[in-house]
Amino acid sequence: MKRILLLILSVGIFINAHAQFPAGGFGGGAKKPTVFGRITATILDSVTKQPIDYATVSLIAVKDNKSVNGGVTDPKGKLSLQNVAPDAYKLMIGFMGYKTKSILVTTTPAKPDQNLGTIYISSSENTLADVQVQGTKAVIENKIDRMVYNAEADGTNAGGDATDVMRKVPMLSVDVDGNVQLRGGAVRVLINGKPSGTMASSVSDALKMIPAEQIKSVEVITSPSAKYDAEGSGGIINIITKKSNAQGVSGTVNLSAGTRQNNGAFNLTAKTGRLSVNTSLGANLAYAQDSRVLFENNTRTDSVGKTNVTSIFQDGVSKWSRNGYNGSFGADYDFNAYNNLSSTIKYNNFSNGGPGSANYILNGAQFRNISSMDMGFNNFDWNVDYKHTTKKEGEEFTIAGQLSSGRNTTEFENEIIGSNFPAVNNDNTGKNKEYTVQTDYTYPFTKSTILEVGAKGIFRDISSAFSNNANQNFDYNQDVASAYGVISFKLSKKLNFKGGLRSEYTSIGFNNAQGGIQKNDYFNLFPSAIISQTLKGNATLKLSYNRRVQRPSLAYLNPFRNESDQFNIRQGEPTLDPELSDNFELGYSTFIKGSVINASVFYRRTGDVIESSIISLRENGFDKTLTTYINVGTAQTYGANVFASYNPKPKWTLMTNLGVNTYEVSNTQTGVSTGTFLNYNIFGRSAYGFGKGYNFELFGVVNSPRRTYQGKTDAMVFYGASFKKDILNKKGSIGINTLNPFTRDLHIKTVNNSVTTVGNKVSTLYQSTNVYYPLRSFGVNFSYSFGKLKFTEKKKIKNDDIKQDQQQGGGGMGGVQQ
The missing domain is CATH 2.170.130.10 (TonB-dependent receptor, plug domain)
Structure with a gap:
């Protein structure tokens, strides 16, 4: 009954509200549908009479000088603009090294199609700089x-x-x-x-x-x-x-093969009249390579008159592989100019894992550990979307439904040879079902004053089954009902405002460790506001504020005890609270003589920050570590970003992306106070086009040390290069690429320290992990496009309220990814 009420709350009100405003908007009557046509032409060089392929064409409405359509010419210089409403237009044709040409064209309901025949454009060195x-x-x-x-x-x-x-x-x-x-x-x-x-x-x-x-x-x-x-x-x-209104059949093929990773993708689209169908297939395979892991764990436990010390040293290798595939099928149908129905089915499957072995030194005694771990995930999504528009430009009503069903599995075996520790094997199966319904309505009072309202309901059922301990089976239900309103308008000719408020009610229920049902319901309001000022010289200044939330996903909540490493256990925590953050930003963007500069400063305050936490356990006479998740405290983050792109020469592009932010977490109740640390990341890129379709690129990435409330991961540096050549009349390309060609492994070192107090026992933990990650790779790639692709652009379900585990898909718990 609760879910039915939430569903009615999310959808019914807005359907009824929309019924008050028929197809023409507020108080409008029935209107005749617009007759859409097409504009065709052939673009040639005025001197050589050769086709100009990839010339850029823009269709601009004369009444307001706004671009309403556009495209590029094919290798034969032919152009076809579809779905053109009757009106008066300027057709702007431009290409690097040629003068921009403008042609007036008018379409009417009686004559919606216009064939402009052959259009000649002439080259001019004087316009080259402007085109660039x-x-x-x-x-x-x-x-x-x-x-x-x-x-x-x-x-x-x-x-x-x-x-x-x-x-x-x-x-x-x-x-x-x-x-x-x-x-x-x-x-x-x-x-x-x-x-x-x-x-x-x-x-x-x-x-x-x-x-x-x-x-x-x-x-x-x-x-x-x-x-x-x-x-x-x-x-x-x-x-x-990419999207296109092209009729007919079209598709793309992409293949890459290398020493580390292989990918393949195929897409096919067919459109005839009002019906469009599309399908896609993709696959990914990463070869299993040896990753070396050096691990040190020292635990000292002090109690009244007694001290226990456990020292573990591990030197091991894991041979993990990763593979996955996905596919989709979609259909889109226009009943008329104002009503559209679309549906998409998607399926994906991933798996990673493999064997591993390690030599242990436990308090001076030597052992050998043999292990194996496999993790898998598959997911099925089905979307159905209805969209209704009116003759009033910008007015739109949508209603969408989504069914999502996922399944993830974890299986591991672990045996310490030559010890009294029993062999461990276990598996866990998690299932996630999610039902969503969403409705949105947009009404433009004027071209600059726009109102948006909507509602949404999400209903999640999560279950986790343990093969060896049914008493630990975990069931988790989460329902979210939300509604929003957004208004945007001009405060002055160059000053714009966009603001709104979103409300979300969350109802959570799950079984706790004592076998009872635990509830956690909460209500939140999320305001947002942006003020943007247009300055001289195409520069923009904006100030914004918004409030955000992150709810923990199953990877954080699942209490499954992962003992793939018997001395380093991982387990989720179902009682986690969501993170709430307030964000402020001041940004500036400009274009200076062909260069792009974007700079911003920001402040973020996040409450109930979720981080992994390592604590000490003593089981079977030995000290072990348990990695779980906790709400560690409140974080204050100050930061800045600078993005810049510069062309020293017409075919040479230099680009950099710089980011810096502080890390600081505090909690007065637990006494956690990390102090303030500085994080930074640097991306640099140089790309050069040699002409005739040849392109070369170099890039490098530097990520600073990363802090948590318990430790630090050292800085990482990697670099790469690629070379590619356009082929098959620019419909395809072939290239080679490399990553870290002069260094096989990327060394990642992480150190954690913690103090655990239980009664009169105090455990001090020092943990050091050194991963030698095989990164060096060489590869080749090929891509080919035939025809023009048609991707349907519709408003879809957007379930984006779950915090994702950074470990997902990358080795998960107890392994190293490839």
Whole structure:
């Protein structure tokens, strides 16, 4: 009954409200649907009469001088702009080294199609600098609540994957495995504005399966409005895939093979009339390689008149592999100009793990440990989305439903040969079912004054079953009902405002260690506000505030006792509270003679910060360690970001991404006070185009030491290079790449210290881990596109309220990923 009421609260009110405003908006009557047409032309060089392929064309409405459509010419110079509403337009044609040409064109309901025939454009060296400046501006866009990196405008992205693209995005830092951070805080990654089961299981694996050629742009939303779910202390990253209105059949093929990692992806789209269908397949395989782990653990336990000391030294090797595959099928149908229905089914599967062995020295006695661990994850997503628009530009009503079902497994065996310790083997199966319904309504009072309202209900059922101890089976239910309102308008000609309020009610129930049912319900309000000022010279200044939340996911909550290493046990904590953060930002962006500069400073205060915690246990006469999660305290973070791009020469691009932030956590109740530490990350890149489709790129990444309330992980440095050549009339590319070619392993050292007091016993723990991670790799890649892809861009479910474990998909508990 509770869920039915929440569902009614989330949807019913807004459906009824929308019913008051028929297709024409407030008080409007029925209107005739717009007859859409197309504009076609062939673009040729005025002297050579040869086709101009990849010329950029923009369709601009005469009435307000705004761009409403656009595209590029194919290798034969042909252009086709679809879904053009009857109106008067300017067709702007531009290409590097050519004069920009403008042509007036008018379409009417009686004659919606216009064939402009052959259009000649002439070259001019005098316009080269202007064209280059415009191209640079197109790479980075600064909007009121986000920074946009237009990946399709960066030719060096061909042949890579989404990980390579993300390293070039302002304000992001990406580690060696593709894990992404934004300003040192947690981030939510969306695909076309919606969550993905692939991303939920492993962001790094999911990014490796998205070819760079499929990415149109990446949005970095540091100041999400109340329209978004309130997850992510750092913000939201939204990856936009390329879209087209082309009819017919089209597709892409992407392949890469190397010494460390292999990827493949295939996409196919068919569109005829009002119906569009698409399907995709992807696979990823990382070869098993030896990762060496040196581990030292010293525990001293003092009680009344007695002291126990346990020393463990471990020198071992794990041989882990990673593989995964995914597939999807979607259909999209336009009933008419105002009503659309779409549905998508997705499935993904990941697994990683393998054997390991280690030599132990336990209090001077030598043993050998033989282990094996396998982890798997699969997820099924089904979305159904309905969208209704009206003749009033910008008015939109959507309702969407989503079913998501996931299953993850952990299996391990562990035996210490030559000791009295019993062999350990166990497995855990976790199941997650999630049902979501969402509705949104947008009404533009004017072109600059826009109201957005909506509601959403999420219903989650999580279960965790233990093979060897049914008494520890874990069931967790979480329901979230939310509603929001957002208003945006102009305060003056150059001053814009966007603000809103989101309310979320969360109901949680789970079985506790005593066998009872524990409840945890809470209500939160999440305000957001942005003021943006346009300055001279295309510069922008903005000030923003928002409040965010992060609820712990199953990886943090699951009380499954992972003993793949019997002396270093891992276990989740189901009583964790969510993190709440308040974020302030002051940002500045400008374009100076073709260069892009974006700088910002920010402050973030986060309560109930969730971190891993290592404590000492004494079992079977030996001191062991338990790694779990706790709400460690309150964090205050000050930081700054600078992104800059500069072209010393027309075909040479230099880019840097600098980020710095403080780390400080305190808790007056527990006495935790870490002091203030400085984190930084540096990304540098140099890309050069030699002409005739040849491109070369170098990049390097430096990540500073990272602090936790108990310890520190040392700095990491890695670098890479790639070379690629356009082939097959620029429809394909082939290239080679390398990562850390002069160093086989990346050395990662982590040191933790803790003090545990139980009664009159005080345990002091020192733990040191040295991982030698095989990073050096060489590879080749190939990509090919045929036709033009059609991706349906609809409003989708966006469940982005769960804090994800940074270990997911990367070795998890008790292993080292490859």
